[in-house]
Amino acid sequence: MKVLKSSVFAGILTVLSISTVNAQPQPPKDLPHVAVLATGGTIAGTADQETQTTGYKPGVLTAAALLKSVPSLDKIAKVSGEQIVNIGSDNVDNEVLLKLAKRVNEVLESPDVSGVVVTHGTDTLEETAYFLNLVVKSDKPVVVTGSMRPASAIGADGPSNILQAVAVAAAPEARGRGVMIVMNDRIGSARYTTKTDANSVDTFKPVGGGYLGTLVNQQPIFETRVVKKHTVETPFDVSKLTALPKVDIIYGYQNDNGYMFDAAVANHAQGIIIAGVGAGSESRFILPAIKKAMEQNVLIVRSTRTGAGFIPEDEAYPGLLGDSLNPQKARILLMLALTVSSDPAKIQEMFHTY
Numbered sequence: 001m002k003v004l005k006s007s008v009f010a011g012i013l014t015v016l017s018i019s020t021v022n023a024q025p026q027p028p029k030d031l032p033h034v035a036v037l038a039t040g041g042t043i044a045g046t047a048d049q050e051t052q053t054t055g056y057k058p059g060v061l062t063a064a065a066l067l068k069s070v071p072s073l074d075k076i077a078k079v080s081g082e083q084i085v086n087i088g089s090d091n092v093d094n095e096v097l098l099k100l101a102k103r104v105n106e107v108l109e110s111p112d113v114s115g116v117v118v119t120h121g122t123d124t125l126e127e128t129a130y131f132l133n134l135v136v137k138s139d140k141p142v143v144v145t146g147s148m149r150p151a152s153a154i155g156a157d158g159p160s161n162i163l164q165a166v167a168v169a170a171a172p173e174a175r176g177r178g179v180m181i182v183m184n185d186r187i188g189s190a191r192y193t194t195k196t197d198a199n200s201v202d203t204f205k206p207v208g209g210g211y212l213g214t215l216v217n218q219q220p221i222f223e224t225r226v227v228k229k230h231t232v233e234t235p236f237d238v239s240k241l242t243a244l245p246k247v248d249i250i251y252g253y254q255n256d257n258g259y260m261f262d263a264a265v266a267n268h269a270q271g272i273i274i275a276g277v278g279a280g281s282e283s284r285f286i287l288p289a290i291k292k293a294m295e296q297n298v299l300i301v302r303s304t305r306t307g308a309g310f311i312p313e314d315e316a317y318p319g320l321l322g323d324s325l326n327p328q329k330a331r332i333l334l335m336l337a338l339t340v341s342s343d344p345a346k347i348q349e350m351f352h353t354y
């Protein structure tokens, strides 16, 4: 009986140890292919000291070096890397936006590619992400990520952000949700997510809406969808564009001046976004210049310098309504809107749709 008991026990132990071996994560055979397009920023930046989180050089490491720095990446996807540019995102211009967007669309056309990750500086990351949200012609996942600490810093957030971005881009349930911003365990929509703090790691927040989801053990868990239209549902086609219409942003403040508007018009702006006070109010100091700009067919769009909230109709204040877009995203939409229409009513409709 004793013998029987111990052999049963030994048998259980054997089964347990086999299942422990089998419990080791095995890479699935057919891993999805995620293409990583690198553009520079802090995520590719290095400093002399490990303690340095400012004063470093952004856009130093290449796409290949970035991918090499991420352990376990090859367990969740087949990942390829490509360098689009290697710059700080303060220097991203319309030419870079068009180059990147065209390449994202080309890459997504390949049946072999499941999703795209764009690595980017955080300063203007939300502008690029919203641009892609409006011009990507695929429902495959496109994820933009960056980092607040350079690659050389203690606690660098770049490698885990790349791992999480690739996990989201590889996930079938991420399809059809528009372009996403993935950083710091959170999945945000490009429509709503904005950089809220100049220094802290926990800077990207969805102002005016919730996160789309979160990541736990590097697994994406989705909670919500945005109802504003995006990607395949927009009329914007960048494939033949070589430039974008000029749109400027002018900030509202006490004792502000009309000459900023005159300067924008003199420099051939086709549109001006007002980062207005409160719900897009316009002071008596700038109203005459706004009216003059409108007489010259320059489109004026009211938004808010608070960075959040909806702009209501108000007879006292001329201009289109920027809906709930912050000024920098309103600029992106107005540039694209002007590529398909100059009709203020149609453009107003676009602001409420996208």
Ligand code: ASP
Residues within 6 Å of the ligand: 040, 041, 042, 043, 058, 087, 088, 089, 090, 120, 121, 122, 123, 124, 146, 147, 148, 149
């Ligand atoms: N200046 C950097 C950039 O936007 C900041 C960052 O990436 O966090 O390129």
